[in-house]
Amino acid sequence: MKSVLALQLKKKINCLTRVLGCGLLVAASTLMPLHVAQADNTPVKVGVLKFGTVNWELKSMRHGEFDKANGVEVEIVPFASGDATRIALQGGAVDVIVADWLWVSRQRADGAKLTFAPYSSSVGAIMVGSDSGITSLADMKGKKIGVAGGPLDKSWLLLQGMAKQEHGFDLKAENEIAFGAPPLLAEKTRQGELDAMLNYWHYCARLEADGFQRLVSAEDAAATLGSTGPVSAIGYVFADEWAANNPEAAKGFIQASRDTKALLKSSDDEWARLGSSGAIKDKGAALTTLRDRFREGIPVRPIADEIADAGKLYKVLAELGGEKLVGKSPVMVEGTYWPQLEEQN
Secondary structure, three states: OHHHHHHHHHHHHHHHHHHHHHHHHHHHHHHHHHHHHHHHOEEEEEEEEOOOOHHHHHHHHHHHOHHHHOOEEEEEEEEOOHHHHHHHHHOOOOOEEEEOHHHHHHHHHOOOOEEEEEEEOOOOEEEEOOOOOOOOHHHHOOOEEEEEOOOOOHHHHHHHHHHHHHHOOOOOOOOEEEEEOHHHHHHHHHOOOOOEEEEOHHHHHHHHHOOOEEEEEHHHHHHHOOOOOOOOOEEEEEEHHHHHHOHHHHHHHHHHHHHHHHHHHHOHHHHHHHHHHOOOOOOHHHHHHHHHHHHHOOOOOOHHHHHHHHHHHHHHHHHHHHHHHHOOOOOOOOOOEOOOHHHHO
């Protein structure tokens, strides 16, 4: 009797072993294609400012695995300054950075074959206190204005052009101008040491959350000077050669950016996650205002229309800033915007 039971038990064990073995083989065969797909992801090194707002999108991209879904694997490479990112790109230490199309055009004019894909049209604005009594550029004469970015900052030049065209005065010559670092100027504005301030969009958003008002933005100035819609202030920049050698990776990275922006545009929960994870340090009203201003800057225009308007603004900026700003080319150099964008648009 015991031997019969032992034999039956042995048969059951052998059967169970075969079933488990088959299950493991099925599981392995299911996992293998995924492993192979992950191995095929092309690494893309993106150089960014250590505390720049582009980190928000890239961290959201990596968390949602939008990069891997599009055949790439993004590595965020932090730098201390914009100049450092540009040097890293030109030296081949990274594949992609964030810069503006004006710089890309100038590089192309000098023989460096770089190209640009729009990232954001969020731009700076002149901010004033709610009790300042300043309601338009016409009220700015004789004021003390803080300006981030230096004398050749695009937003500053466009606003000077707007003041001349609409109000007939020289914003630079008829005011006391204080150039400085963005966080310092924001703090001086809070303390009331400046009558008005032109700063980058995220510093303006934080002031807005504190009750300050947007007087006029660089986008308003661009519209006054001929633009028919928003033009991206900054974009992802990479070498023609890299895109030619890695065409699917270049397209995949741009599509991953678009997919991530779609999430950031629609999901308040994702912004809350970025805040709770520490990727964004701002809380409360500041986080909400940053979210809303970021969303306003997501590019949605047909790329051909944006390129046309960028060309118009280039000519305006060339007149306002001269060769110190644009270099030796009086027009935006062909290829400044990545040609493949029209196929993906």
